[in-house]
Amino acid sequence: MRDLLGGKGAGVAEMTKAGLPxxxxxxxxxxxxxxxxxxxxxxxxxxxxxxxxxxxxxxxxTGKTFGDRHNPLxxxxxxxxxxxxxxMMDTVLNLGLNDETxxxxxxxxxxxxxxxxAYRRFIQMFSxxxxxxxxxxxEQKLDEYKERxxxxxxxxxxxxxxxxxxxEFKQIAERQSGQPFPTDVYEQLKRAIxxxxxxxxxxxxxxxxxxxxxPHNLGTAVNVQSMVFGNMGNDSGTGVAFTxxxxxxxxELYGEYLLNAQGEDVVAGIRTPSKISxxxxxxxxxxxxxxxxxxxxxxxxRDMQDMExxxxxxxxxMLQTRSGKRSARAAVKVAVDMVEEGLISEEEAIRRSxxxxxxxxxxxxxxxxxxxxxxKEGRFLARGLNASPGAxxxxxVFDADxxxxxxxxxxxxxxxxxxxxxxxxxxxLVSKGILTARGxxxxxxxxxxxxxxxxxxxxxxxxxxxxxxxxxxVVGSDVVIREGxxxxxxxxxxxxFAGVIPTVEPNFEKETELQKLLSWADRIRKLGVWANxxxxxxxxRAVTFGAEGIGLCRTEHMFMExxxxxxxxKMILAKTPEERQAALDQxxxxxxxxxxxxxxxxxxxxxxxxxPVVIRLIDPPLHEFLPNYEELLVEVTRLEATGADPEALKExxxxxxxxxxxxxxxxxxxxxxxxxxxxFPEITIMxxxxxxxxxxxxxxxxxxxxxxxxxxPLVGHVNELREVRRQLEAVAKEVTAEAGSAVxxxxxTMIELPRAALTADQIATVADFFSFGTNDLTQTTFxxxxxDAEGKFLMKYVDGLDAPGLPEKxxxxxxxxxxxxxxxGVGQLVRMAAEKGRAANPQIxxxxxxxxxxxxxxxxxxxxxxxxxxxxxxxxxPVARLAAAQAAL
Ligand code: PEP
Ligand code: MG
Numbered sequence: 001m002r003d004l005l006g007g008k009g010a011g012v013a014e015m016t017k018a019g020l021p022x023x024x025x026x027x028x029x030x031x032x033x034x035x036x037x038x039x040x041x042x043x044x045x046x047x048x049x050x051x052x053x054x055x056x057x058x059x060x061x062t063g064k065t066f067g068d069r070h071n072p073l074x075x076x077x078x079x080x081x082x083x084x085x086x087x088m089m090d091t092v093l094n095l096g097l098n099d100e101t102x103x104x105x106x107x108x109x110x111x112x113x114x115x116x117x118a119y120r121r122f123i124q125m126f127s128x129x130x131x132x133x134x135x136x137x138x139e140q141k142l143d144e145y146k147e148r149x150x151x152x153x154x155x156x157x158x159x160x161x162x163x164x165x166x167x168e169f170k171q172i173a174e175r176q177s178g179q180p181f182p183t184d185v186y187e188q189l190k191r192a193i194x195x196x197x198x199x200x201x202x203x204x205x206x207x208x209x210x211x212x213x214x215p216h217n218l219g220t221a222v223n224v225q226s227m228v229f230g231n232m233g234n235d236s237g238t239g240v241a242f243t244x245x246x247x248x249x250x251x252e253l254y255g256e257y258l259l260n261a262q263g264e265d266v267v268a269g270i271r272t273p274s275k276i277s278x279x280x281x282x283x284x285x286x287x288x289x290x291x292x293x294x295x296x297x298x299x300x301x302r303d304m305q306d307m308e309x310x311x312x313x314x315x316x317x318m319l320q321t322r323s324g325k326r327s328a329r330a331a332v333k334v335a336v337d338m339v340e341e342g343l344i345s346e347e348e349a350i351r352r353s354x355x356x357x358x359x360x361x362x363x364x365x366x367x368x369x370x371x372x373x374x375x376k377e378g379r380f381l382a383r384g385l386n387a388s389p390g391a392x393x394x395x396x397v398f399d400a401d402x403x404x405x406x407x408x409x410x411x412x413x414x415x416x417x418x419x420x421x422x423x424x425x426x427x428x429l430v431s432k433g434i435l436t437a438r439g440x441x442x443x444x445x446x447x448x449x450x451x452x453x454x455x456x457x458x459x460x461x462x463x464x465x466x467x468x469x470x471x472x473x474v475v476g477s478d479v480v481i482r483e484g485x486x487x488x489x490x491x492x493x494x495x496x497f498a499g500v501i502p503t504v505e506p507n508f509e510k511e512t513e514l515q516k517l518l519s520w521a522d523r524i525r526k527l528g529v530w531a532n533x534x535x536x537x538x539x540x541r542a543v544t545f546g547a548e549g550i551g552l553c554r555t556e557h558m559f560m561e562x563x564x565x566x567x568x569x570k571m572i573l574a575k576t577p578e579e580r581q582a583a584l585d586q587x588x589x590x591x592x593x594x595x596x597x598x599x600x601x602x603x604x605x606x607x608x609x610x611x612p613v614v615i616r617l618i619d620p621p622l623h624e625f626l627p628n629y630e631e632l633l634v635e636v637t638r639l640e641a642t643g644a645d646p647e648a649l650k651e652x653x654x655x656x657x658x659x660x661x662x663x664x665x666x667x668x669x670x671x672x673x674x675x676x677x678x679x680f681p682e683i684t685i686m687x688x689x690x691x692x693x694x695x696x697x698x699x700x701x702x703x704x705x706x707x708x709x710x711x712x713p714l715v716g717h718v719n720e721l722r723e724v725r726r727q728l729e730a731v732a733k734e735v736t737a738e739a740g741s742a743v744x745x746x747x748x749t750m751i752e753l754p755r756a757a758l759t760a761d762q763i764a765t766v767a768d769f770f771s772f773g774t775n776d777l778t779q780t781t782f783x784x785x786x787x788d789a790e791g792k793f794l795m796k797y798v799d800g801l802d803a804p805g806l807p808e809k810x811x812x813x814x815x816x817x818x819x820x821x822x823x824x825g826v827g828q829l830v831r832m833a834a835e836k837g838r839a840a841n842p843q844i845x846x847x848x849x850x851x852x853x854x855x856x857x858x859x860x861x862x863x864x865x866x867x868x869x870x871x872x873x874x875x876x877x878p879v880a881r882l883a884a885a886q887a888a889l
Contacts, residue, residue: 004029006221008080011321018300020293023317024061025075025225026054028193030082033219036197048190051224055189062226067185071108072101074118074227077192079199081220084322085208090129090199092192093262094122094227098183102166114232116162117154121262123169123181126188130195133176141168155260189224196222228317230310231262235283238263238310241276243294246304246326249333249513253277253291255307263310286316297321302343303352304334328357336513339520346520347889353517355856355879355886361514362545362875363390363453364503366490371501374488379498381474381481384435384460385790386494387446392433392455393488393500396481398470400427404562407431414487416472418465419458419787420445422624425560428452429535433489435496437465437472440790440818447775447851448557452538453875455491459791463496508544508878518546518878521885527862528869529880530612532849534558536597542874543601546881549612550602551771551871552711552849555687556618558594559587559625568625573658577682584686591687595694599706612707614771614849614871615691616750617684618676619713621667629663632656668785673714674749677724684712688728692735695743708745711771716755718762725766748845751833752776760833764841771871772830774850774858778817781826786818794818818851821858831865847871856883863887 002010009027016022028051035044055073059065064073074096097105097119105115127133142154145165151157157165170181182188199205200220209216230238239257244250256273259282279287290309293316297305306324310317326334335349344352374380394412397403400423403415407430415431417424419438428434428448433455436445440459449456465472470483481487481498488501508514530551531542535558539550559568564587571583595615602611623629636656639649664670677684688710695706710728715721725747736742747766751757752773760770779786784794798816800809821827830848837844847869852858854876862870863884872880 002082003218004031004221006030006080006082006223007084007322008078008320009221009223012223012225012319014300015297015318015321018296020296020318021316023226023228023319024058025223026051026058027080028222028224030219030221033197033200033221034217036194037201037219041194041198043194051189051193052186055224058224058226064226066096066189067098067101068104069100070104072096072104074101074105075189075224076227077189077196078223078225079196079220080223081200081214082218083214085205085214090196090202092122092125092129092195094118095126095188095192096185097122098185101185109232111232113157113159113162114229116159116166117157117231118229120162120165120169123166123173126192127169127173127176127181129199130191131173131177131179131181133173137172137176138169141165141172193222193224196220225319228310228312228315228319229262230258230312231260232313234259235314236260236310236312237283239273239276239279239308241290241294241307241309242324243298243305243307244324244326244330244334244337246306246324246330249326249330249337251337253287253294257309263308283311283314286311286314289316293318299343302338302348304330328354328360331357332361332511332517333513336516347524349517350521350524350882350885351889353882353886355883358514358882359389359876359879360492361511362506362508362878363455363491364392364505365492366391366488366501366503371490371497374497374499374501381479381487381496381498382460382462383494384437384457384462384496385440385446385795386490386492387440387443387458388434388449388454388456389491390433390453390455391488391490391492391501391503392431393486393503394432395484396435396472396487397427397431398465398467398472398483400424401562402483403427403431404429414489416465416481416487417445418467419443420448422556422560422620423565425557426562428454433491434458435460435463435487435489437461437463438791439787440794440816443787443790449491450851450854450873450875453541453873455489457489457491457494457496460494460496461791514878518881521881522546523885524888525863525881525884526888527859527867527880527884528847529877529884530614530847530849530869530871531874531877532853532871533598533874535594536601538874539598539601542877543603543605543611545874545877547611547874547877548604549614549707549869549871550598551614551847551853551869553598553613553615554619555591555616556620556624558591559618564590565625571683572622572625572662573655580680580682584682588686588690591690592694592697595691596698599695599698599708600702602706603704608704610704610706612709614709614711614748614769614847615687616711616713617674617687619673621662621664621670621672622676623659623662623664623667626659626662627655629656629659632659668779668787674712674720674724675714677712677727678720681727684724684728685731688731689735692732692743692745693739695745696735696739696741699741699743706743708743709769710745710747711750711769712747713750713773714752714776715749715763716753718759718766721749721763722766750776750849751830751837752850753780754829757829757833761836761840764837764844767837767841767844769845769847770833770837772833772846772848772850772867774821774826774830774848774852775818777829777850778822778826781829782817782822784817790816790818815857820855821852821861823861827861827865830862834865834867854880856886859883860887 005027066073076093078091102119124138128135173181230236237259241255245254255276258273304324305321308320338344339349394414397413412432414433416435419436434449436458446458463472486500488497530549531547532552533539567586574580695708746768748769749767750773751770797812800811803810846867849871853870854872
C-alpha cells in the first residue's frame with residue numbers, strides 16, 4: 001500500500017500485521033495530503049477526528065495518555081512518501097511534552113536528565129520544523145551551556161542545565177516566531193502534521209523530485225507513532241541493518257548501531273557506530289531476535305530488507321523496513337540464493353535482475369576508494385561520453401603504431417586519438433582503453449572498443465588532442481598530458497584522470513551464481529544470442545560468455561594489421577588486373593588462417609558441434625585503407641620544397657594521385673558494401689575462397705562440420721545481391737570441387753538500408769538469411785551521421801534544447817537511437833522487412849547485428865518482432881541472454 005501509506009507507513013503497517021514489535025501508531029494517507037493542498041491548505045473534513053480516534057487506540061495499546069501529567073504518551077511525527085526521499089522532508093520527535101508532561105516523563109523513567117534532554121530536543125526540533133525558526137541560535141545557546149558547565153558533549157550536560165536550557169529555548173522560539181510556544185499537546189500535533197504536509201513542497205523536496213523524476217502530485221503520508229528511546233542507558237540503542245550484505249550478497253546481518261543513542265546520533269556521525277555482529281556480545285537476546293525478524297521479513301517480502309530499529313531498555317522495536325539497495329554482485333547472489341532457499345522462483349530471479357548491472361560485473365573497474373582519492377587530489381581532467389564500460393589505466397599514446405609497439409612489449413597503454421578509424425585497430429587491440437575527443441556511441445572507437453571489451457571514453461570535448469605533438473591539453477586549464485604520461489579512464493562514467501587508478505579484475509568462470517542465473521535465462525528465452533567477433537580471441541570470449549554463434553565477423557578489420565596493410569594498399573592501387581590478383585593472392589593465406597582460427601573456436605562446448613559463423617565480406621570504402629589525403633599532400637609539398645630525393649617524391653605523388661582519385665564527398669554513402677564487390681569482384685572472390693578453404697580444412701582436420709554463412713553488406717536492390725551471389729556461388733562450387741568434399745554454406749545479406757527493408761520480399765528470394773544492420777539502418781533512416789551526429793546535435797536532442805519562449809528545455813528524442821532502437825521508425829522497417837522476408841521465403845533466418853543487439857530495451861523489441869537471434873559484442877552476451885529471457889517472461 002505504498003501509494004496510500006508511503007514507503008515507511010506501508011512498512012510499519014505490514015510489520016505490525018505480521019506481529020513484529022513495532023511501536024503503536026497510525027498513518028495519515030497521501031490522499032489526505034493531496035486533499036489538504038486541494039482545499040487550500042486545510043485539513044480535509046473528518047481527518048482530524050479520525051486522527052484523534054486513532055490516537056485513542058494508540059493510548060490503549062501503550063497504556064499511556066497523550067498530554068497526561070503522570071503517564072504521558074509521546075509521539076514522533078514523520079513524513080513518508082511513496083519513493084524514499086532521504087532527508088528531504090521533516091520529522092518531529094518527542095511530541096507531547098510541555099512543562100507538566102515532562103514531569104510525567106520523569107516519573108515514567110525515573111531520570112530527570114533524560115526527560116529534560118528530551119524536552120529541549122523537542123523544542124529545538126519543533127521550532128525549526130513547525131515554527132520555521134533559525135536553528136543556529138539554539139545551537140549557540142547549547143554550546144554556551146556546555147562551556148559554562150564544562151561539558152564536552154551534549155550527553156554530559158546536567159539536569160539543572162537542561163532545565164534552564166528548556167526555558168531559554170522557549171524564549172528563543174517565542175522571540176523568533178512572535179507567538180507563544182504551544183503548550184497544548186493537541187495543537188502541537190495538529191501543527192506538526194501540517195508542517196509535514198508542507199514539507200512535501202519545500203524547495204529541497206521539489207529539487208530532489210525533479211532530479212530523480214518523481215512526480216510532484218503523489219503527496220506524502222504522515223506517520224504518527226509512539227516514541228521509543230534508544231538513549232535510556234547501555235541496554236538501549238539504535239541502528240540500521242540489512243538482512244544480507246548489500247555489497248557481497250552474503251547471507252548475514254549487516255549494519256551498525258550505537259548504544260545509548262537516538263537516530264540522529266547515528267546519522268550525525270559524532271560517535272563511530274559498532275558493527276552489528278558486536279550486538280551479539282553486547283545484547284545477545286536482542287541480536288537473536290533481530291536475526292529472527294530479519295528472517296521473517298525476508299520470507300514475507302521475499303526480498304532483502306533494509307531495517308531500522310531501536311532498543312529501549314532491552315526491548316527491540318522495529319521502526320522501518322524496505323527493500324535494500326545493493327551492488328550488482330549482491331543483486332545476483334541474493335536472487336540466486338533466494339531461488340535456492342525456495343523464496344522466489346527462477347522466473348522471479350530473472351525478472352528482478354538488471355541486465356546493465358550484469359554487464360558491470362564482467363568488466364575491470366576502478367577501486368572506488370582510489371577513485372575518490374584521485375578526485376580529492378585534483379587529478380580529474382575531463383568527462384566524455386561513457387562509450388564502452390570498464391576501467392583502464394596506462395601510458396597515454398597518440399598513435400596506433402606506437403601503441404602496438406608498447407602494448408606488445410607488455411606496457412599498459414591508453415590510446416588517445418582525436419577519433420579512431422579502421423587503421424587504428426591494430427593499436428586498439430593491444431591498448432587497455434581508448435580515449436577520443438570526438439565521436440559518439442556508434443563512432444568507430446565506441447563500436448570497436450565494445451567489441452573488444454575495452455573501456456572507451458569517446459567525444460571527450462574537454463580535451464584537445466594534438467597528434468603531431470603527441471599530447472593533449474585540458475580545455476580551460478594549463479594541464480598537458482604528453483606521450484608516456486599515465487592516465488586513467490572510466491568507461492562507465494566517462495571520467496578521465498591523470499595518473500594510475502588501480503583496477504579490480506573479474507573472472508566469468510568463477511562467477512558461479514551469475515552462471516546459474518544465466519542458465520535459467522537460457523531455458524526461458526526464445527531469442528538466440530550470438531556475438532560480433534572479428535578474431536579468434538573475441539570468438540573464444542564469446543563462447544565463454546555463452547554465445548551460440550557469430551552473427552557478424554567484420555573481415556576488413558583483418559586487413560588493417562601492420563604486415564597486411566601494405567599488401568592491401570598494393571591491391572587497391574593496382575593498375576592492372578594482374579597486379580591486383582597478385583596482391584590478393586598474397587592476402588588469401590592470411591584471411592584463410594584467420595577464418596580457420598574462428599571456425600575452430602566456434603564449437604559448442606557441450607555437444608562438440610560447430611556453431612554458425614556469419615562472415616561479412618568487405619564493407620567500408622577502400623580509402624579507409626589508404627594514407628590520409630591531407631597528410632600525404634603535406635608530405636608531397638615538403639618533398640617538393642626541399643627538392644631532395646626525386647624518387648621518393650615521384651612515388652608519393654603517384655600515391656597522392658591514387659588517393660585523390662578515390663576521394664568521395666560522402667564515403668558512408670559511397671563505394672562501399674556490395675558495391676565494392678560489384679566493381680572489384682576479385683576481392684570478394686578471394687574472400688569467399690578463403691572462407692570456404694578454411695571451412696574445408698577445419699572439417700578435414702577435426703571431422704566437424706563448420707556452419708558457414710557468407711554475408712553481403714549494404715544491399716539496396718535485389719539485383720545487387722543477385723549478381724554478387726551468382727559470382728560467389730560459382731567460386732564456392734569451384735572450391736568444393738577442387739577439395740573433392742562439400743561443406744555447408746549459405747549466402748545472406750544485411751538489411752541496413754531503408755530500400756532493402758522496403759523491398760525485403762524481393763531480396764528474400766535470393767537470400768538464405770537476413771541480418772539487420774541497425775547501425776546503418778538508423779543512420780540512413782534518420783539521416784543522422786553515425787560518426788558526427790552525437791557530438792554535434794544528437795545528445796542535445798536527447799538531453800534537451802533551449803527553447804526560446806519556454807521555461808524548460810525541450811527534448812526532441814527520448815533516447816539515443818544509435819543505442820536503443822527507434823521502434824516507431826527504424827523498428828517499423830525491421831518489423832516490416834521481417835514479415836515480408838518470411839512471407840517470401842519461409843526458411844529465411846533473421847538476426848540483428850547492429851549495436852542494438854546488446855541493448856535490453858531493443859532486445860525486447862526484437863523478441864516481439866520474432867527475430868531468430870540477436871548478435872552483440874562478446875561482453876554483452878550475458879546481458880543479452882538475460883534481457884532475452886526477460887522479454888520472454
Ligand atoms: C550495421 O550497420 O548495423 C552493422 C552491423 O554494420 P557496421 O556497423 O559494420 O556498418
Ligand atoms: Mg553496416
